[in-house]
Amino acid sequence: MLNDLSFYALAALAVAAAVAAMTLRQLIHCALCAAGAFAGLAGIYFQLGAEFVGAAQVLVYVGAVAILIIFAVLLTRGGDVQLSARRFSTHWLAGVAVSILVLGSLAVPIFKSPSLRALAPAGVSASVKNIGYELMSGCVVPLEATGLLLTAALLGSVVIAMSEKPAARPRRDVNTPRRPELEEATHP
Amino acid sequence: MTPTLQHYLFLSALLFSVGFAGAVLRRNAVLVLVGVELMLNAANLNFIAFWRYGPHPEALTGVMFAIFSIAIAAAEAAVGLALMIAIYRHRATIQVDQLQSLKG
Numbered sequence: 001m002l003n004d005l006s007f008y009a010l011a012a013l014a015v016a017a018a019v020a021a022m023t024l025r026q027l028i029h030c031a032l033c034a035a036g037a038f039a040g041l042a043g044i045y046f047q048l049g050a051e052f053v054g055a056a057q058v059l060v061y062v063g064a065v066a067i068l069i070i071f072a073v074l075l076t077r078g079g080d081v082q083l084s085a086r087r088f089s090t091h092w093l094a095g096v097a098v099s100i101l102v103l104g105s106l107a108v109p110i111f112k113s114p115s116l117r118a119l120a121p122a123g124v125s126a127s128v129k130n131i132g133y134e135l136m137s138g139c140v141v142p143l144e145a146t147g148l149l150l151t152a153a154l155l156g157s158v159v160i161a162m163s164e165k166p167a168a169r170p171r172r173d174v175n176t177p178r179r180p181e182l183e184e185a186t187h188p
Numbered sequence: 189m190t191p192t193l194q195h196y197l198f199l200s201a202l203l204f205s206v207g208f209a210g211a212v213l214r215r216n217a218v219l220v221l222v223g224v225e226l227m228l229n230a231a232n233l234n235f236i237a238f239w240r241y242g243p244h245p246e247a248l249t250g251v252m253f254a255i256f257s258i259a260i261a262a263a264e265a266a267v268g269l270a271l272m273i274a275i276y277r278h279r280a281t282i283q284v285d286q287l288q289s290l291k292g
Contacts (some may be wrong), residue, residue: 007191011199018203018226022210027218034222037203041229045254048196048240053232053254060258065225065265072218072269076276088213089285099209106201116193124245131255134248139256146259153263157270163277 006047014040025087027073035066049125196237204230217275217282221268228261 017036024030038061045054089095110116135143207226214220232254239250276282 004190007195011195015199015202015206018206021222021226022206022214022219027216030219030222034225037226038229041203041233044196044199044233045236048236050236050240050251050254053236053251053258056255056258057232060262061225061229065262068265068269069218069222072221072272075273076218076282086215089215092213095209095212098212099205102208103201103205106204107198110194110197110201113194116197118241119190119192120241121245124240126239126245126248126251130248131251134252135255139252142252142256146256150259150263153267157266160267161270161273 003047007044010040010043010047013037014044023087028070031066031069031073034069035062038062038066052126052128052131193237193241196233196241200230200233200237203227203233215283215285217272217284217287218269220284221265221272224268225261225265228257228264232257 014037017033017040021030021033021037024033038057042054042057042062045051045057204227207223207230209223210226211220211223214223235250235254235257239245239248239254242250272282275287279287281287
């Protein structure tokens with residue numbers, strides 16, 4: 001009974017936070033609401049018996065990705081938002097229509113299929129010991145590949161975000177010619 | 189009402205549609221990335237729900253998929269946000285409807 005109630009509470013939290021993250025005006029509020037949606041999903045993983053995935057979700061999404069999003073908002077000056085600026089694109093009606101179409105085409109088969117109404121087998125849980133055995137036996141090649149991917153992503157994101165010119169200002173107009181004295185000062 | 193697989197799948201579909209709407213509708217590129225992350229999370233929820241309600245939960249396949257998916261999504265978020273910072277430094281905006289030319 002408590003398990004059922006926790007599912008509905010966590011699902012309501014996740015959906016409400018996701019809707020708020022996609023509609024609010026202040027970008028910092030959007031980032032915090034996205035972290036709330038990730039946290040609600042982590043609670044649902046715990047409720048489903050996948051404790052390790054829930055802990056990984058808390059560490060990676062609620063911790064790292066949320067902080068990364070907030071840093072990106074601050075570094076791109078998303079915090080000083082103009083109240084007159086539009087939040088949504090001009091063709092928002094088409095986007096809403098396509099989203100509702102996506103939701104409908106997913107929801108109709110979900111609710112029509114009789115094989116999805118079964119109750120869960122009791123006492124299923126993914127223990128960390130079994131996950132460790134599986135990672136080190138069957139999934140060892142994907143594990144190594146993931147390590148390589150994470151290293152490449154770390155180096156790549158540093159290289160992409162690294163400043164080319166230390167004193168460079170963001171150029172307001174792409175058509176302005178480069179100033180040769182600035183070039184000489186930074187590249188002797 | 190005890191939640192069945194249907195409830196989890198519908199929650200996942202709902203989160204996917206919200207993330208899709210955000211990725212399509214918002215003008216700020218950071219929020220487009222947040223929408224993509226929400227869609228990835230919805231896919232992870234599907235993996236975990238099918239693992240829990242499937243006939244062979246001892247095989248742990250869905251859990252493995254979700255763990256690798258979380259790792260790859262973290263890498264994707266790091267590279268995507270670094271790209272946005274680079275674009276902002278170059279063009280002084282990350283409103284996606286103002287980024288219209290491929291020429292840097």
